[in-house]
Amino acid sequence: MVNVIGLGYIGLPTALMMASHGVEVIGTDYNKELVDTLNAGKTTFKEDGLDELFQNAVKAGIKFTTEYQNTDVYIVSVPTPYDKFSKKVDACYVVEAVKDVMKVCHKGATVVIESTVSPGTIDKFVRPVIEENGFTIGQDINLVHAPERIIPGNMVYELLHNNRTIGADDKAIGEKIKELYSSFCQGEIVVTDIRTAEMTKVVENTFRAVNIAFANELAKICRHDDMDVYEIIKICNMHPRVNILQPGPGVGGHCISVDPWFLVGDYPSLAKVIDESMKTNDGMPDFVLNRIYEIMKENKITDISKVGLYGLTYKENVDDMRESPTLQMLESMERHLCGDLVKVYDPFITKDIVPNQYHDLDKFINDVELVVLLVGHDEIKQNMDKLKGKVILDTRKICDLDGVYRL
Numbered sequence: 416m417v418n419v420i421g422l423g424y425i426g427l428p429t430a431l432m433m434a435s436h437g438v439e440v441i442g443t444d445y446n447k448e449l450v451d452t453l454n455a456g457k458t459t460f461k462e463d464g465l466d467e468l469f470q471n472a473v474k475a476g477i478k479f480t481t482e483y484q485n486t487d488v489y490i491v492s493v494p495t496p497y498d499k500f501s502k503k504v505d506a507c508y509v510v511e512a513v514k515d516v517m518k519v520c521h522k523g524a525t526v527v528i529e530s531t532v533s534p535g536t537i538d539k540f541v542r543p544v545i546e547e548n549g550f551t552i553g554q555d556i557n558l559v560h561a562p563e564r565i566i567p568g569n570m571v572y573e574l575l576h577n578n579r580t581i582g583a584d585d586k587a588i589g590e591k592i593k594e595l596y597s598s599f600c601q602g603e604i605v606v607t608d609i610r611t612a613e614m615t616k617v618v619e620n621t622f623r624a625v626n627i628a629f630a631n632e633l634a635k636i637c638r639h640d641d642m643d644v645y646e647i648i649k650i651c652n653m654h655p656r657v658n659i660l661q662p663g664p665g666v667g668g669h670c671i672s673v674d675p676w677f678l679v680g681d682y683p684s685l686a687k688v689i690d691e692s693m694k695t696n697d698g699m700p701d702f703v704l705n706r707i708y709e710i711m712k713e714n715k716i717t718d719i720s721k722v723g724l725y726g727l728t729y730k731e732n733v734d735d736m737r738e739s740p741t742l743q744m745l746e747s748m749e750r751h752l753c754g755d756l757v758k759v760y761d762p763f764i765t766k767d768i769v770p771n772q773y774h775d776l777d778k779f780i781n782d783v784e785l786v787v788l789l790v791g792h793d794e795i796k797q798n799m800d801k802l803k804g805k806v807i808l809d810t811r812k813i814c815d816l817d818g819v820y821r822l
């Protein structure tokens with residue numbers, strides 16, 4: 416039996432996937448409201464294929480509770496924020512979860528950490544918790560790191576098909592956990608040691624962050640001398656060994672905008688390219704803000720309440736707002752005392768979370784002169800005609816209407 420701890424964006428699909436493939440699963444989360452929602456038969460976020468997976472898992476007997484269980488395997492899938500000052504990983508949620516596991520587990524159980532952690536975190540923070548409880552790792556309790564790799568927007572597919580890494584210092588335990596993940600994972604599963612697994616996960620997300628920063632820097636260079644960054648990237652990408660990513664209004668989400676900082680925090684004198692890349696990405700919301708002011712001036716729009724920001728989530732077709740570039744822009748605007756004047760709309764965000772938030776696309780468009788496209792949701796791609804006659808700043812290259820402004 417497996418107890419999945421943390422039923423968020425990663426833990427929930429993982430628990431459902433295992434249960435749907437014949438593994439006996441109990442999902443635990445400290446958030447009672449979330450557990451009640453799941454027990455009422457509803458999922459807690461939107462994702463392609465998630466509802467169907469949920470139904471299958473429920474039929475297969477998955478249970479949701481706020482209590483930790485006595486099981487053979489624990490999969491810890493809780494957030495790992497970073498300490499904004501030291502830039503180091505904040506392992507507090509992982510540590511608390513493992514402490515709670517220790518209260519109920521039996522000898523022979525395996526604790527699998529799925530949460531993203533920087534290299535050495537498991538040794539430094541998790542190992543002591545287990546040992547303080549009188550257990551010997553490798554004898555009484557087994558410890559494994561199985562970092563997740565699924566991308567929001569395509570999670571269910573990627574959970575089934577991505578290759579995975581299992582980090583275990585005891586190879587036999589690694590193989591045992593590989594077998595568990597093989598119940599559903601059709602990709603290749605590599606078994607390595609814990610520290611290597613920790614590093615690979617952070618490096619994967621850092622690779623993407625650095626490459627997005629490169630695209631963002633190109634956008635700034637091209638803006639400076641009025642060149643078309645998208646045309647340049649398109650042509651460069653025709654080279655067999657060039658594959659540049661897309662510039663955008665900033666990098667959000669809980670992964671790419673966070674994990675690379677772990678390396679900067681741990682290796683400040685070595686991680687120079689990474690540090691600069693993260694600063695470049697973090698500077699993008701302000702770059703967009705300056706574009707907005709330039710475009711307002713050019714079009715003689717003097718009233719900020721005539722500006723509408725389309726998109727609050729960190730990327731297209733998800734309902735996740737963590738570290739969203741739009742929220743970062745709104746924060747900056749607040750410092751300029753205009754954050755509560757600008758209009759905002761996102762079809763995925765139904766609750767009011769910022770001032771002047773709209774819930775109707777037509778009304779939102781009608782009430783503004785300048786529309787800033789910050790997220791490429793399918794909804795707006797399918798309704799581009801509605802933007803005709805408006806001044807448009809498109810930060811994602813999703814709009815082909817005449818006269819559209821870009822980054």
Ligand code: SAJ
Binds near residue numbers: 564667668671
């Ligand atoms: N973005 C750009 N330009 C691009 C691609 C992305 O500006 O060309 C922006 C997005 O708009 C978004 C941010 O970057 O704001 C991150 O989005 P993403 O789609 O690149 O990645 P995430 O954060 O949703 O998911 C990543 C994935 N990691 C990699 O692709 C290496 C996923 O596989 C990981 O499982 C996930 O992080 C995680 O949980 O760590």
